[in-house]
Amino acid sequence: MEIPSIAAAAFDRPGVKVRTLAFLRWIAVGGQFATLIVVGLGLGYPLPWPSLIAALAASAVLNIGLVTLYGRHARLQGMDLVLHLAFDLVQAGVMLFLTGGLANPFAVLLIMPVTIAATLLPARAMAVLGGLAALILAALWVWARPLPWEGGTPPDFPMMYRIGVATSMALAIGFLGIYLWLVSAQARDRARALVATEAALTREAKMSALGSLAAAAAHELGGPLGTITLIARSLSDALGDDPEFGDDIRLLESEAARSRGILVRIARRAEAEDPFATLGLDVLLHEVARNAEPARVPIRVHAPGALPHVKRSPELLHGLANLVGNAVRHAGSAVELHATASGSDVHIIVLDDGPGFPAELLPRFGEPDLGPSKSGSGGTGLGIFIATTLLERTGGRLAFTNRRDGGAQVDVRWPRPHIEATGQE
Incomplete structure (x- = not known):
């Protein structure tokens, strides 16, 4: 089942509220100004005040314009957000250029715009900002003004130390950016898939x-x-x-x-x-098979012995239907449903005789997005994720394997008290 395009776009490009970005920038401007007051006036360090005040004023003017031109609930997305974060990077670079470059302890603040970009922007935009941060690091390493020092000449840091600081900053920006982007992308994929499940x-x-x-x-x-x-x-x-x-x-x-x-x-x-609220598990499997017809291959149900009655819930029906539908799409000649029950658990197996699951994806089955190029069939794994989520809501646990003689196998197992209906209607 597809998500409406508007909702999908919202997950793909979440953006950030203008008021939130403005608030964060005011915090940065206030922190920078307070630091200058403490260091320059309180501790007496010599600072290039006109240039520093101009850099702070640029951020303040941009923030005032941002709040004035955009509505209270407006959001920045795409290129607009990239440009604003690029401005924050450049402004921080200018402040550091005037106050010692990478020798300034506050050089670590260059990480902030890139980490914000990693949580809100696609990989290409984050790479652009990461590249800009790398250029600023290189410029600060080569051309920054000397570190302001109380009452004399600042210490001359060895070249190896300066190289180490620049390298550590670059690694920190790269690692945090990539890590946060991966985590945010997975969170968006899971949120998108959960919307489809609901x-x-x-x-x-x-x-x-x-x-x-x-x-x-x-x-x-x-x-x-x-x-x-x-x-x-x-x-x-x-x-x-x-x-x-x-x-x-x-x-x-x-x-x-x-x-x-x-x-x-x-x-x-x-x-x-909807004939009954509860029905035998074998009857439910026959209903799932019947609802999949007309199918390109026959669907055979094997349910020997006494099976428990289960609640005919939408989660159970739709979850099993997704597994059967996936098996039908990939089967060579038939799909089989096997059901067994013991005193402690209930077990359903969905078998097909197709090419089987790609071995490299087996550990990831049940995740919300495997990617169309990875699944081998043009699918993204969303249907299996929905089936996994719905069946786990009923207390089931799924295992995906490949059969020795070829084909795929999905095992769904419930503790019997979790699935067995307490009464029959």
Whole structure:
């Protein structure tokens, strides 16, 4: 099941609220200003005040314009966010250039814009900002003004020390940026997949509720319609040959009979779609197989012995249907469903005779996004993730393996108390 494009875009490009970015920048400006006051006025270190105040003023003016031009709930995305974070990098670089470069203990603040980008922007944009940070590091290493020092010449740091500082900063920016980007991308993939899971579950629940509602409506309308039918028959017997009213009475009788037939069909369809709240596991598997038809290969159900009754829940039905649908797409000649039960657990196996799961992806099955180029079939793994999530909600645990004689195998196992219905309706 696909996510609406607007929701998908929101996950792919989450952006950041303008007010949040402005607040963070005000914190940076305030911290920089407070540091200059303490170091320059409190400790008496010589500082290039005009240039430093100009750099701070540039950030303050940009922030005022940002808050003024954008609404309270506006968000920055894409290139706009890249440009703002690039400005923050350059502004921090200018401040460091004027106050000692990489010898300044506050050089570590160059990491901040890149880490923000890693959580909010795609890889290409993050790489651009990472490259800009690397250029700023190189410029600070070569051209920065000497570190301000109280009452004299600052110490001359050895070249090896300066190289080590530049290298450690570059490694910190690269490592934190890549790590945060991977974590954020996985979080967005999981959030997107969970939205799809909830949508699928909601659809199944609505369909089930609609069937129950249709059956109830057919039952409630049956009484009044029966009365109308009796009156129509009485009128037809009494006035059916009347030249003025006979045709209308016969039309009324036929329409009442037609309406009754419609209600009967609705009730039968609703009962067929949701016949019982609980049913035998073997019956449920036959229902899953029937709902997958017409399939490109036959689906065979093997359910020997006494099996427990289970709740006919949307999670169980849709989760198993996703596994069966995936097996049907890849099977060579048939799909098999096996069900067994013991005193402690219930076990369902979904087998196909296709090419099997890609071995390198087996440890990752159940994750929200395997990538279309990795799955080997154009799929992204979202269907398996949805099935895993839904079946785990019922207490099941899934294992994905390849059969020795070829094909894929999915084992779903529940502790018997978790899946067995306590009563039969």
